[in-house]
Amino acid sequence: TIDWSNVRDELTREYGAKRLVSAAGxxxxxxxxxxxxxxxxPSWSRSVVENLLPKIFAGTKKIAFIEWHTGLGDYGELSHIPMMEPGSEGYERMFEWLGDDARSTWAKGMGDFDGVTPDYRGWFSAWLPSTAPQAEWTGMVIEAGTYGVVEVMDGIxxxxxxKFGKGRSYLSRDEMRV
Structure with missing residues (x-):
């Protein structure tokens, strides 16, 4: 339960870092x-938002958003995660606004996996642009770092x-939470 580094390394070799990071994040x-x-x-709240946002955004031409997360990355460091397709106008616009230094923050925050970006199908911001396809979108997730990728994955x-495990562990539940 505590040390899964051999399993993690084997999964990375067998399926690749992107699949491992996607499953974890x-x-x-x-x-x-x-x-x-x-x-x-969809959850109830997603269904409500899915119904309302197209009505709210119906006449909108330009939309920018930031979704805030905490977790991955060095403590106190920000990682800018573009939610637009690499090379798209929205992707490039994000870095025009933030400056080129922001380009390196995601790769740095994902240092344990060489900057591999997961498939974000479960994230709100991956779905959000579909609510107003007529609009010009620019958006990102900003991740405020607490611990490295491996430590966050271990904690989760x-x-x-x-919550769901069965059996015994040589460590108490309180010791595992530390």
Whole structure:
């Protein structure tokens, strides 16, 4: 339960870093007790927002957004994660606004995986532009770092085991939370 580095390394070799990081950070729909389970359909709040936003944005020509997260990256450091397709106008516009220094922050925050970006299908901002396809979108997630990718993944994994795990561990639940 505590040291899964051999399993993590084997999964990375077998499936690649992108699939591992996507399963850990991008959301998955296969295992309800697993890390970052996003469910099999929209939540109630998503359904309400999905109904309202197209009406609110109906006449909108330009939309910019920031979705804030905490977790991945060096403590106190910001990672700018573009939610537009690389090379698109919205992607380039984001860096025009923020400056070129912002381009390197995501790769740095994902240092344990060489800047590999997950598939964000479970994130609000990955879905948001579909609410106003007529608009010019620019958007990002800003991740305020707390710990490195591996430490965050370990914390989420242990949290899931504490909630759903069976069996015994040589460590108490309180020791695992530290």
């Amino acid at each position: 991008g959301g998955q729909i296969i295992e309800p007790t697993g890390m970052n389970y996003i469910g099999t359909g 994994r242990i949290d899931r085991w504490l």
